[in-house]
Amino acid sequence: MKQTRPGTAKPSAHPTPSPVLTPRTSRADSFTESVIREMTRLALAHNAINLAQGFPDFPCPQELKDAACAALNADFNQYAITWGAQDLRAAIAHRVEAYNGMVLDPEGEITVTCGSTEAMMASMLALITPGDEVIVPEPFYENYGPDAVISGAVPRYVPLGDGESIDEEAWKAAFTKKTRAIIINSPNNPTGKVFTPDELRFIADLCIEHDVIAITDEIYEHILYDGHRHISIGSLSGMEERTVTIGSLSKTYSVTGWRVGYALAGAGLTGRIRKIHDFLTVGAPAPLQQAAVAALNLPESYYRELARNYDRRRKILYKGLIKAGFDCRLPQGAYYIFTDISGFGMTDVAFARHLIETVGVAAVPGSSFYHKGGETKLRFTFSKKDETLHEACRRLEQIG
Ligand code: GLN
Numbered sequence: 001m002k003q004t005r006p007g008t009a010k011p012s013a014h015p016t017p018s019p020v021l022t023p024r025t026s027r028a029d030s031f032t033e034s035v036i037r038e039m040t041r042l043a044l045a046h047n048a049i050n051l052a053q054g055f056p057d058f059p060c061p062q063e064l065k066d067a068a069c070a071a072l073n074a075d076f077n078q079y080a081i082t083w084g085a086q087d088l089r090a091a092i093a094h095r096v097e098a099y100n101g102m103v104l105d106p107e108g109e110i111t112v113t114c115g116s117t118e119a120m121m122a123s124m125l126a127l128i129t130p131g132d133e134v135i136v137p138e139p140f141y142e143n144y145g146p147d148a149v150i151s152g153a154v155p156r157y158v159p160l161g162d163g164e165s166i167d168e169e170a171w172k173a174a175f176t177k178k179t180r181a182i183i184i185n186s187p188n189n190p191t192g193k194v195f196t197p198d199e200l201r202f203i204a205d206l207c208i209e210h211d212v213i214a215i216t217d218e219i220y221e222h223i224l225y226d227g228h229r230h231i232s233i234g235s236l237s238g239m240e241e242r243t244v245t246i247g248s249l250s251k252t253y254s255v256t257g258w259r260v261g262y263a264l265a266g267a268g269l270t271g272r273i274r275k276i277h278d279f280l281t282v283g284a285p286a287p288l289q290q291a292a293v294a295a296l297n298l299p300e301s302y303y304r305e306l307a308r309n310y311d312r313r314r315k316i317l318y319k320g321l322i323k324a325g326f327d328c329r330l331p332q333g334a335y336y337i338f339t340d341i342s343g344f345g346m347t348d349v350a351f352a353r354h355l356i357e358t359v360g361v362a363a364v365p366g367s368s369f370y371h372k373g374g375e376t377k378l379r380f381t382f383s384k385k386d387e388t389l390h391e392a393c394r395r396l397e398q399i400g
Helices: 035-045 062-073 088-100 115-127 144-151 169-173 197-209 267-281 287-296 300-323 347-361 386-394
Strands: 111-114 135-140 156-157 179-185 215-218 243-248 261-264 336-340 377-381
Touching: 035 347, 088 111, 088 243, 088 261, 088 287, 111 115, 111 267, 111 336, 115 144, 115 179, 115 215, 115 261, 115 267, 135 144, 144 156, 156 169, 169 300, 179 197, 197 215, 197 347, 261 267, 287 347, 300 336, 300 386, 347 377
Parallel strands: 135 156, 135 179, 179 215, 215 243
Antiparallel strands: 111 261, 243 261, 336 377
């Protein structure tokens, strides 16, 4: 082959591509990683007690472990039906009819998902056209922000309100011609608010008037205090066909790592949710779906005991926080205490770091529950053993 002298080569018609990827924007640039999960990593790195991420440090019921082992030994190793094992959907339908007052057809109205996280994401992807507005009551569980970005929704925030009732005028004003959905989360993470029957009826009427879907995250439905009762907005008249009810095994049965949740909706909405779910994950873990049937068959006394145990833990943490100088209230439901930290003279992120690094307790900075603001708040979970909470309270007394 004829050698080309240096400097005389013609430029190639196909220039060698640069090995360095050209940076472009992506939807992932529009939100940060989860602050809740980041706090867990920081807690691990500093050996701090993790009162940040809401998961139990105590075992799940023995019946669930036995059922999971039995399912593995019986070789439930392959995919379940993409929208959930038939017996699990039947068990969910049974339970939801008894507890939530909703009658669902397991064949066409129930989708088993990888936790409520996937149920929420799949529902939003399935039901929202980019540009649609979605009403998000604030403060909100941090996933809803990225869920909105990923699905192309334009979030419209309404205050959840500090008092006992929501501000009806503000909520009315949030509904526009572009509103496609509203996210309800009762009991609420992070505040513990349990929506009253009147509030839910008011929201339902707005949904009907404006032809809006309610996507309702009810993962804490069994963790209620002081006589508060759970009501599913989907059980209210006129809401049957315009509600997606999201639930999960995670909190009710203390198995957050199992990733078994569900989305309940009329057949029209479910058809769309199932398609998104199928291509996102194919399905939730098959052996754990079998174990979930055993969970749903636990007796009523299990749920009473769950709430009683959380009530005790709630009071331990509350007492410790008050003693340590936090301004807070006992929550009505769920397993968090949302505190005001104005008195400590530090903003939420700096204070959270200080607590992890020097006090040995992790919490979640309040700003991760707001689109703007929240720097005067910090969220603590009490989903931990009594002794873990007592030790955390002892450490919190050392705040300097
Ligand atoms: N819901 C829990 C919390 O708010 C855990 C969330 C999660 O990390 N998936 O802390």
